[in-house]
Amino acid sequence: MTDLTALTLAKALDGLKSKQFSSVELTEAFNAAIAGARVLNAFVVETPEKALEMAKASDARRASGKAGRLDGAPLGIKDLYCTKGVRTTACSGILGDFTPTYESTVTQNLWDEGAVMLGKLNMDEFAMGSSNETSHFGNVINPWRRKGDNQGLTPGGSSGGSASSVAANLCLAATASDTGGSIRQPAAFTGTVGIKPTYGRASRYGMVAFASSLDQAGPIAKTVEDSALLLEVMCSHDPKDSTSLNIKTPDWRQDVRKGVKGMKIGIPKEYRIDGLSDEIDALWQQGIKWLKEAGATIVDISLPHTKYALPAYYIVAPAEASSNLARYDGMRYGARVEGGNLTQTYEGTRASGFGKEVQRRLMIGTYVLSSGYYDAYYLRAQKVRTRIFQDFVDAFGQCDAILTPACPSPAFAFGEKSGDPVEMYLNDVFTVTANLAGLPGIAVPAGLSASGLPLGLQVIGKALDEAACFRVGGALEDAAGFVAKPDRWW
Amino acid sequence: MTERPTFRIKGDTGDWEVVMGLEIHAQVASNAKLFSGASTAFGSDPNCNVSLVDAAMPGMLPVINRFCVEQAIRTGLGLKAQINSYSRFDRKNYFYPDLPQGYQISQFAHPIVGEGEIDVDVEVPGKEGYTFACRIERLHLEQDAGKSIHDMDPHATYVDLNRSGVALMEIVSKPDVRSPAEAAAYVKKLRAIVIALGTCDGDMEKGNLRADVNVSVCRPGQYEKFRATGDFKHLGTRCELKNMNSYRFIQQAIEYEARRQIEIIEGGGKVDQETRLFDPVKGETRSMRSKEDAHDYRYFPDPDLLPLELEQAWIEDIRKSLPELPDQKRARFEKDYGLSRYDAGVLTSDADKARFFEEVARGRDAKLAANWVTQELFGYLNKEGLELSQSPVTASALGGLIALISDNTISGKIAKDVFARMIAGEGEAGTIVEKHGLKQVTDTGAIEKVVDEIIAANPDQVAKVKDKPQTLGWFVGQVMKASGGKANPQAVNDILKAKLGI
Numbered sequence: 007m008t009d010l011t012a013l014t015l016a017k018a019l020d021g022l023k024s025k026q027f028s029s030v031e032l033t034e035a036f037n038a039a040i041a042g043a044r045v046l047n048a049f050v051v052e053t054p055e056k057a058l059e060m061a062k063a064s065d066a067r068r069a070s071g072k073a074g075r076l077d078g079a080p081l082g083i084k085d086l087y088c089t090k091g092v093r094t095t096a097c098s099g100i101l102g103d104f105t106p107t108y109e110s111t112v113t114q115n116l117w118d119e120g121a122v123m124l125g126k127l128n129m130d131e132f133a134m135g136s137s138n139e140t141s142h143f144g145n146v147i148n149p150w151r152r153k154g155d156n157q158g159l160t161p162g163g164s165s166g167g168s169a170s171s172v173a174a175n176l177c178l179a180a181t182a183s184d185t186g187g188s189i190r191q192p193a194a195f196t197g198t199v200g201i202k203p204t205y206g207r208a209s210r211y212g213m214v215a216f217a218s219s220l221d222q223a224g225p226i227a228k229t230v231e232d233s234a235l236l237l238e239v240m241c242s243h244d245p246k247d248s249t250s251l252n253i254k255t256p257d258w259r260q261d262v263r264k265g266v267k268g269m270k271i272g273i274p275k276e277y278r279i280d281g282l283s284d285e286i287d288a289l290w291q292q293g294i295k296w297l298k299e300a301g302a303t304i305v306d307i308s309l310p311h312t313k314y315a316l317p318a319y320y321i322v323a324p325a326e327a328s329s330n331l332a333r334y335d336g337m338r339y340g341a342r343v344e345g346g347n348l349t350q351t352y353e354g355t356r357a358s359g360f361g362k363e364v365q366r367r368l369m370i371g372t373y374v375l376s377s378g379y380y381d382a383y384y385l386r387a388q389k390v391r392t393r394i395f396q397d398f399v400d401a402f403g404q405c406d407a408i409l410t411p412a413c414p415s416p417a418f419a420f421g422e423k424s425g426d427p428v429e430m431y432l433n434d435v436f437t438v439t440a441n442l443a444g445l446p447g448i449a450v451p452a453g454l455s456a457s458g459l460p461l462g463l464q465v466i467g468k469a470l471d472e473a474a475c476f477r478v479g480g481a482l483e484d485a486a487g488f489v490a491k492p493d494r495w496w
Numbered sequence: 497m498t499e500r501p502t503f504r505i506k507g508d509t510g511d512w513e514v515v516m517g518l519e520i521h522a523q524v525a526s527n528a529k530l531f532s533g534a535s536t537a538f539g540s541d542p543n544c545n546v547s548l549v550d551a552a553m554p555g556m557l558p559v560i561n562r563f564c565v566e567q568a569i570r571t572g573l574g575l576k577a578q579i580n581s582y583s584r585f586d587r588k589n590y591f592y593p594d595l596p597q598g599y600q601i602s603q604f605a606h607p608i609v610g611e612g613e614i615d616v617d618v619e620v621p622g623k624e625g626y627t628f629a630c631r632i633e634r635l636h637l638e639q640d641a642g643k644s645i646h647d648m649d650p651h652a653t654y655v656d657l658n659r660s661g662v663a664l665m666e667i668v669s670k671p672d673v674r675s676p677a678e679a680a681a682y683v684k685k686l687r688a689i690v691i692a693l694g695t696c697d698g699d700m701e702k703g704n705l706r707a708d709v710n711v712s713v714c715r716p717g718q719y720e721k722f723r724a725t726g727d728f729k730h731l732g733t734r735c736e737l738k739n740m741n742s743y744r745f746i747q748q749a750i751e752y753e754a755r756r757q758i759e760i761i762e763g764g765g766k767v768d769q770e771t772r773l774f775d776p777v778k779g780e781t782r783s784m785r786s787k788e789d790a791h792d793y794r795y796f797p798d799p800d801l802l803p804l805e806l807e808q809a810w811i812e813d814i815r816k817s818l819p820e821l822p823d824q825k826r827a828r829f830e831k832d833y834g835l836s837r838y839d840a841g842v843l844t845s846d847a848d849k850a851r852f853f854e855e856v857a858r859g860r861d862a863k864l865a866a867n868w869v870t871q872e873l874f875g876y877l878n879k880e881g882l883e884l885s886q887s888p889v890t891a892s893a894l895g896g897l898i899a900l901i902s903d904n905t906i907s908g909k910i911a912k913d914v915f916a917r918m919i920a921g922e923g924e925a926g927t928i929v930e931k932h933g934l935k936q937v938t939d940t941g942a943i944e945k946v947v948d949e950i951i952a953a954n955p956d957q958v959a960k961v962k963d964k965p966q967t968l969g970w971f972v973g974q975v976m977k978a979s980g981g982k983a984n985p986q987a988v989n990d991i992l993k994a995k996l997g998i
Binding site: 087088094096101104106107108110210211212213214215217218219245246247248249325326328329331332333335337338339348352372375376377380384 | 548556560587591655792796799801
């Protein structure tokens, strides 16, 4: 029998539909794969029994002809999503054993279409990180290794568990979330596909908040088609989220193989940053060539405020986080360190509950909102944000989508960047702009580095034009023919 | 209408004046909270009206309650204020156990309602009152916090989140209030307006309407300089008296606070800007927190909420649905009932009083009705410390009494006796008059008979009244006495004058 865990989501759904295998069989295969891959530390909660129950119910639905769009498909869920009755901590110590009595809208949408939950995926604490080294539950290991080298590599972050588990065939696909690149960078680091939709497409209800104006749900999957399939179900209008858009979710799956003939693809000169490695530059040029060959027109564009994006992001995101995370005070749920008085209890609880990186960002955020500094930092960053948005509006006057590298480098080793926060933050240089402007962005694997690690390209679309991301992403996927998988060493 | 008096306090070094601005917190009369569907019912068991949003569970998001927004707009229109078509919610960040989110959602930079103005009617004991215009700075919507209970356990504080997230309207006045009585009158007027609008139930005992008063003192002339320039440097340093929910305490607290500040300044000291609490038992204010302890609230726009953008058509619909407001009612009472501005003001200061009066006056002599309501009835209720709702005499019963006066069945004097019997529970005015034979004697034959007898029995007085007509009163008294007070005074007068030839 073929390895069921190696199937794409689309193939697995076909197999379920044609009764080649049952959801129970599929789920058992993934339960076994997860149990055999604990060294990767991708899952922080495994729910094999729940998964089997859901699989059985799915098989029964399918037998009675009432299957949903994802019926029987086993998925991994980033620990950022509140799941009813299943521990949810956003991989922070401060949430202790918090178990929600409610379900996030995004995951509810998945269950409503019959998906099966395998467990909760590891991530950077509160999604703050680019290497999955800040999780309370330890590092996630990238299944990829450099050629001839056994050194452990990071899967990127913050959706490191999502990326590693998809790359290592521990689930058909996974939910992830992206505040500054947390879907796209780990996807690029693990040879998977990740898309962040337009801000407001997916509900934030029940997603543990990091930075409300930037956070957006999205999938990490094995193929562009799979990512379209999953995103379609994740997105919905939700009256419980005031920033959720009241619009219909399109059928994106049919865009994936439409091709790029006649499309205009913009190449922003400002993304040719100082010190861009030859390898990444070559990949970018290769991408341009592929799209040209596929019938697209290439146009040079300018996004003049790009260099201010990263500093603006690292003001806005911590500012919102400093307020969003104030609720973790040890009073109503989660961990609490009792002190001699109220202030000591607050200080003890938050000092021991939050990790170092979260504390760093909360302090930055508190500082930039303080009276006397607000105008110089927060207000100014918001103005930069408006300019960046305007840059994109202007650029999209000349092109239909924008092609950039996803990340400045391939996956790096543990400890390589964690000593220098600024070095770590630079990882997000190509991805934060889409968050600041609220635009959709997809990362697609496009080749291997000299050291044998996956490299990704990013396509940024106009607001609500995920279709362009899927078309260009699909064309890149076809041209790259990326089929490499990590050797199974675990 | 009397002139607005200047309230002055004598210090050791001369006269002082008081300047005040008030912040009223009025709970929106809504069944659900500002950003969640949880109930706002009063008196529920602790932590029973708490949604996941109110408890700030992870991943929970606020969703604005349209009804609360509508109430804020209604109130703004009632204050003749600018309704801002664009407003925004900000987060006010601070840590406290009864603030689950770690921030209060409020409107800091862009409130829903801008500048307005109300006419405040001030009662002056024993005199005609006066009216002054008080400018409104703004009205904004915000969440209430929960309640910390410190006295249930010596070692622990309990938190009740039932109030957490309840919608409040904070109404901020300009520093236009100049005496303790004016401060109380301002709160009274605002309360009357929100009750008339139905946007707040005005229940001060439950804390549904409470006031913070900013008090400062200055020398005569300084306030006028402030008004001319708008520059606060002409005024003294202010202290904020927090959470006052009684007219009496508001006045006591201001008196105390003004004198405290004057004493400090005259003693060569400086008033510290701080927040103070009034202790009604000791009758004094004490420091709650100083400016140094003040939080840096780190206000910033709440990214979970979109700005409020109001459609003009909706505002107009709300405007059309506004009920008659106290000032409009007062104008109508003056015009339709011919009442003095003061009487009209007293009767319209609260919706229940106005409704009561209109019922008494329906189809009857309105001026007479106004006198009886404001003087006899309110006088009695005040003396007994009763609310209008506890009045032993209903509006229709009082109307019945007035009808008897108007059709000369009884005199005004007898009416007072009847009224006392009505209070004592003897029943309707007509029944009392029948039962005690209090009907006025208008039969001139009967009165003439009594008059003749008295004239015949008192020749000396008859001789006297020819020279001194003012002694006619003695005859009137005699006749009334003889008739047991039931003779119609006008008829008695007329007959006496005719018979005595004066």
